[in-house]
Amino acid sequence: MSRVSGTESTAKRARLSPEERRKQLIGVGHEMLRERPLGDITVAAVTAQAGVSRALLFHYFPTLEDYHRAILHNANAELLDHVRPNPALAPLDMLRDSMERFIGYVEHNQTAYHAMLRGPASASPVVVEQAEDTRGKIAEMLFAVVPIDAADPDRPRLELAVRGWIAYLEQVVLTWLAEPTITREQLIDLFVRSLPALTLTPQIAAILATDLPEISPPATE
Known part of the structure; x- marks a missing residue:
């Protein structure tokens, strides 16, 4: 048999x-x-x-490096699918929804995500290449929602700022998962508020200015 x-x-x-x-x-x-x-x-x-x-x-x-590159490309494509903005939502809700799904994705893939961003492999050229490619694609998603023309002379500065914001999200979510000192909703608020703060862009601030909640410190006993 x-x-x-x-x-x-x-x-x-x-x-x-x-x-x-x-x-x-x-x-x-x-x-x-x-x-x-x-x-x-x-x-x-x-x-x-x-x-x-x-x-x-x-x-x-x-x-083996080629195989690792293909694995990372596949994993990053999965992440991009998870955070892709929902066009049916208003801009603020769209960003909050994407941040919620981003946190959920990292939460369920914490071992791999931590290893790629903070482990020994994080310095590997293959990992760096794939991480940068993913940040670039997430930035493209954001610029598809925010009406800032590609010919705008301020666009290069904004692209750098947005990439920095994405790297900030990556590190903060890992720190939060290891030590959740604030609530999930507070983390989402922090991510949403940090975007206009880092980019210093009136257009982004205006889009996200609709009833943003105040960030309150965690309750203490």
């Missing part, structure tokens, strides 16, 4: 198209990334988990 099962399993693997096989291997690595640092996703670990040979893995990814 075990021989038949093994034969059937091999046949099923053989029926995958090259694109399907590549996606499968990336998916295996992505799931592993949820539970361990990128540096612990080794060739031996992946091939054992996926039930494939080293030769097959390297057929689709010339080096």
Whole structure:
């Protein structure tokens, strides 16, 4: 019976198209990334988990670095899907909604997120490259909502400020998850208020000025 099962399993693997096989291997690595640092996703670990040979893995990814890059690209695409603004909402609600989903995503992928931003792998060229690419795409999402023309002479300054704001979110959410000294709602308020404060942009401030709640210190006994 075990021989038949093994034969059937091999046949099923053989029926995958090259694109399907590549996606499968990336998916295996992505799931592993949820539970361990990128540096612990080794060739031996992946091939054992996926039930494939080293030769097959390297057929689709010339080096382990290429494989890691593909995993990170997939993980970051998932993050972008989570934070994508909902156009049905008003700008302020849209930003709050995206911040809520951003916090939720990091909360459920804390091990990988922490490892990529604060662990030994954070200095890896592959990790830096993918992190910068993701920040750029999140910035593009924001500028699609905020009416600041690409030809505006102040646009380069704003792009730098927004990227800085995104890096700020990354670090603050990890600190908050490790030590939640304020409520989730207060964290969202902090994120929303910090955007116009960091960019010093009247347009952004005007869009987000609608009934922003005061940030109160946490209650003490």
